[in-house]
Amino acid sequence: METKAVLFDLDGTLLPMDQERFTKTYFQLLAAKLAPLGYDPAKLVDSIWAGTAAMVKNDGSCTNEEAFWRVFSQIYGEASLKDKPYIDTFYAEEFNQAKAACGFAPAAAETVDLLRTAGKTVVLATNPIFPAVATQNRIRWAGLQPESFRLYTTYENSHYCKPNLKYYEEILQNIGFQPEECLMIGNDVTEDMVTAKLGMRVFLLTDCLINQSGADLSPYPQGGFQELQAYLRELIA
Structure with a gap:
């Protein structure tokens, strides 16, 4: 699909x-x-x-x-x-x-732009424990704008948190897509790769990998931004 x-x-x-x-x-x-x-x-x-x-x-x-x-x-x-x-x-x-406590990856904005240019809906599925104003600032720290996303989750507009699957189901309801029509990209095995249970495609970005449970990573497409962009270009070709 x-x-x-x-x-x-x-x-x-x-x-x-x-x-x-x-x-x-x-x-x-x-x-x-x-x-x-x-x-x-x-x-x-x-x-x-x-x-x-x-x-x-x-x-x-x-x-x-x-x-x-x-x-x-x-x-x-x-x-x-x-x-x-x-x-x-x-x-x-x-x-x-x-x-100042964060890094910066120019490839982040490049990757989002790649998808938007291809006509994909882009969502920021960040754990919604911050107010909108804080999330908007963190988006800007990453070299992006809040308007880059169809939806970004905040503590005002969300009723669940990661890794609760209902958090992701609420996003799907808001954007009007089925899990099989979506791809989740994240660095936390527990919080982000859990979406595979819903039927979403996943990609594990390993630059700042979090794998607190020591899970087997072999089932997941993975890598840094270079590998991610290659994966996305093949996906949208």
Whole structure:
């Protein structure tokens, strides 16, 4: 069946990064932003992780945004909800300093452009644990624009997280394609290659490979951007 839509992961795929270094930098910046409001850095980090866990466990009964803030406000009290606009300004502004903790791959934009020129629908299937404004900035760090994608997942527009297959099913519903018409490209074996269970084609980008379970990689087409572009040219020929 013809591949009509291509889904990309972001962190470690279109945007090269060491996840641990990025997370450390991100939390340092956020803690500095919120310190004047009285947020203790250690408790704040624990609270962000607790909110993230709630999003990962989301059963679809609410958006990920709602799941996060429900937990955050349980920890800090309902009064903490008034700080949300202040936190949003962090993701629009200071968060951009975390770009320094990421790499850059010129081939990322080239690859997306290759597919768009071929008339393919391109989706950014990044784990939706960030607000839209943060995701838009991370897209720009990768040398792309939010408009490059038919859809990019954020905590506002998603009800599940990776590796829950319902996260991908929600994307398919939104873009109107069957799994067999789609290709998923990502660097995380657990979170991205799981789409093969739905019937999607997959490609494992190995530049920033994550394989925490030590899974056998031999079933997956794989390689760096050079191998990916060769695979895509053959696919769209």
